[in-house]
Amino acid sequence: METDVLVVGAGPTGLMLANQLVRRGVRVRIIDRHAGPARESRALGVQARTLEIYSHLGIADQAVALGKRADGAVVWAQGRRAARLPLGNIGRDISPYPYLLVLGQDDNERLLGDALRARGLAVQWNTELVGLAQDTDHVTATLRSPDGTTSKVTVPWLAGCDGARSSVRELNGIAFEGAPYQHVFFVADVQMTGSMAPDVLNVFLWRSGFHLLFPMRGTDHWRIVGILPPHLRGRDDLTFEDTIPALRQEAGAGLSFQGCNWYSTYRIHHRRAARFHDRRCFLLGDAAHIHSPVGGQGMNTGLQDAYNLAWKLALVVSGRAGTGLLQSYQDERLPVANHLLKRTDRLFSLIVSDSWLAGLVRTRVMPRIMGLALRTAAMQRVVFRTISQTGIRYRSSPLSEALAGLPEDGPRAGDRFPWLRLKFRSNGPTEDLFAQLDDTRFNLILFGQPSPSDGIPDLGDLLRIHEVPSDPANDRELARVEIPRPSFYLLRPDGHVGLAGTHLDAAAVTRYASERLQVRGAGA
Numbered sequence: 001m002e003t004d005v006l007v008v009g010a011g012p013t014g015l016m017l018a019n020q021l022v023r024r025g026v027r028v029r030i031i032d033r034h035a036g037p038a039r040e041s042r043a044l045g046v047q048a049r050t051l052e053i054y055s056h057l058g059i060a061d062q063a064v065a066l067g068k069r070a071d072g073a074v075v076w077a078q079g080r081r082a083a084r085l086p087l088g089n090i091g092r093d094i095s096p097y098p099y100l101l102v103l104g105q106d107d108n109e110r111l112l113g114d115a116l117r118a119r120g121l122a123v124q125w126n127t128e129l130v131g132l133a134q135d136t137d138h139v140t141a142t143l144r145s146p147d148g149t150t151s152k153v154t155v156p157w158l159a160g161c162d163g164a165r166s167s168v169r170e171l172n173g174i175a176f177e178g179a180p181y182q183h184v185f186f187v188a189d190v191q192m193t194g195s196m197a198p199d200v201l202n203v204f205l206w207r208s209g210f211h212l213l214f215p216m217r218g219t220d221h222w223r224i225v226g227i228l229p230p231h232l233r234g235r236d237d238l239t240f241e242d243t244i245p246a247l248r249q250e251a252g253a254g255l256s257f258q259g260c261n262w263y264s265t266y267r268i269h270h271r272r273a274a275r276f277h278d279r280r281c282f283l284l285g286d287a288a289h290i291h292s293p294v295g296g297q298g299m300n301t302g303l304q305d306a307y308n309l310a311w312k313l314a315l316v317v318s319g320r321a322g323t324g325l326l327q328s329y330q331d332e333r334l335p336v337a338n339h340l341l342k343r344t345d346r347l348f349s350l351i352v353s354d355s356w357l358a359g360l361v362r363t364r365v366m367p368r369i370m371g372l373a374l375r376t377a378a379m380q381r382v383v384f385r386t387i388s389q390t391g392i393r394y395r396s397s398p399l400s401e402a403l404a405g406l407p408e409d410g411p412r413a414g415d416r417f418p419w420l421r422l423k424f425r426s427n428g429p430t431e432d433l434f435a436q437l438d439d440t441r442f443n444l445i446l447f448g449q450p451s452p453s454d455g456i457p458d459l460g461d462l463l464r465i466h467e468v469p470s471d472p473a474n475d476r477e478l479a480r481v482e483i484p485r486p487s488f489y490l491l492r493p494d495g496h497v498g499l500a501g502t503h504l505d506a507a508a509v510t511r512y513a514s515e516r517l518q519v520r521g522a523g524a
């Protein structure tokens with residue numbers, strides 16, 4: 001077998017997974033049934049956590065340069081300006097990317113595709129998965145070419161990144177539980193001018209619905225998202241022109257449209273796969289969960305699924321860890337999807353409800369709450385952590401273990417380790433901790449204690465040790481996030497805390513590696 005992992009689907013999720021596997025030495029084949037990358041921009045919110053992951057891939061600077069920071073939002077209620085929300089830098093001290101970046105999915109896919117090609121792997125387009133059979137130690141996949149011919153490939157592992165209509169999910173007989181919403185959405189990429197506030201997200205709330213206007217890169221370039229008026233539903237010959245009267249009525253009579261690059265309508269579902277892992281197959285991204293685009297989480301959640309699975313699969317493929325480690329992918333990501341579905345469903349139902357009361361809440365209560373919510377730094381932090389996905393944690397995961405003695409308010413096992421600026425040498429420069437972390441290995445961070453003289457032999461080259469010396473600037477930074485001295489944090493490659501405690505106990509780390517991570521050779 002020349003391929004360790006067959007990745008089915010070259011959307012953002014599949015491209016991220018392929019990149020993460022290849023840079024960890026895994027032999028990957030990535031296929032897609034389409035002839036080339038999608039041209040529609042679809043998702044356009046890139047969250048801070050995604051940019052943190054991009055920075056390890058070397059594409060964060062390009063993404064930031066290509067996109068547009070959403071520095072703020074203006075909320076309009078029944079046509080009147082009701083609130084201005086500061087969004088720029090609301091995540092300062094939480095992430096090196098303390099904002100929401102507006103960058104279309106097509107640009108994200110291009111960056112991820114270029115990064116993959118630079119690592120020597122190209123997507124095999126025009127190749128569709130049409131059959132799949134699982135065995136104890138391999139999967140046999142049947143692939144179809146455009147001329148109708150089929151071929152079989154045998155691989156140890158297969159990742160279904162094949163979107164909402166996932167063949168991998170269906171061929172494994174995994175239910176996609178949930179339902180469609182009755183409303184139909186439209187999205188349009190347009191050149192337009194009008195009374196909307198420039199360069200910020202404009203949220204138009206009406207008793208009967210809403211419109212969102214996202215500023216895009218380029219002059220007068222906007223993305224409009226809204227709900228199709230009921231009288232237009234069910235028509236398949238719709239064009240953007242059909243939507244303009246309702247748009248003018250609700251978002252301003254003076255709107256003037258110079259062009260429309262893309263217009264699409266779609267019915268939103270909220271659904272989750274019953275399992276994300278079935279023996280040698282995995283489901284990630286839209287194949288595993290779909291929900292309303294409220295909050296701009298869809299694409300970002302798929303990218304994080306891939307980041308969660310990649311390091312585990314790479315350890316198993318290389319023989320460094322037992323297959324039991326892979327169960328934690330579902331243990332960790334399924335609750336994230338559940339939570340997201342519940343949250344987006346609640347918000348979406350309120351935003352689209354036709355009821356008189358919901359209309360009142362939308363136009364009177366929501367603008368006020370939104371305005372107040374971002375007034376204080378504490379609330380800004382809560383909102384940022386939720387939207388940016390930096391607050392996602394796996395505290396009840398089997399991979400999370402906290403030893404006694406750490407404060408409740410500091411980082412806990414399962415949390416994404418906080419972003420800190422630290423001096424790694426006394427009298428040295430202050431450096432970005434995230435830039436020091438090697439995300440292809442485990443990182444052991446030691447505060448107020450020296451590195452163990454023999455390292456942690458059982459983890460060997462899988463581990464990097466960072467010793468943080470005592471220093472007033474370091475102490476202030478640690479106090480800010482409630483990290484005591486002495487303490488140690490063993491970070492997984494994806495930056496989440498695996499094991500944490502006060503005094504480093506090499507035997508505890510070794511035991512953690514062999515029992516929880518199933519790293520081979522540990523605990524011998």
Ligand SMILES: Cc1cc2nc3c(=O)[nH]c(=O)nc-3n(C[C@H](O)[C@H](O)[C@H](O)COP(=O)(O)OP(=O)(O)OC[C@H]3O[C@@H](n4cnc5c(N)ncnc54)[C@H](O)[C@@H]3O)c2cc1C
Nearest residue numbers: 009011012013032033043128129162163167285286298299
């Ligand atoms: C019109 C529209 C607007 C959206 N707007 C937003 C938004 O504003 N914000 C947001 O967060 N999300 C939005 N989304 C959702 C977002 O686009 C998805 O969450 C995202 O594309 C998921 O990425 P993915 O890689 O998991 O799946 P996809 O992007 O669907 O990629 C799946 C890939 O698998 C391939 N494939 C499928 N079946 C097979 C097979 N059998 N064999 C081989 N290849 C196969 C497909 O060709 C495709 O390239 C929108 C979606 C749509 C349709």
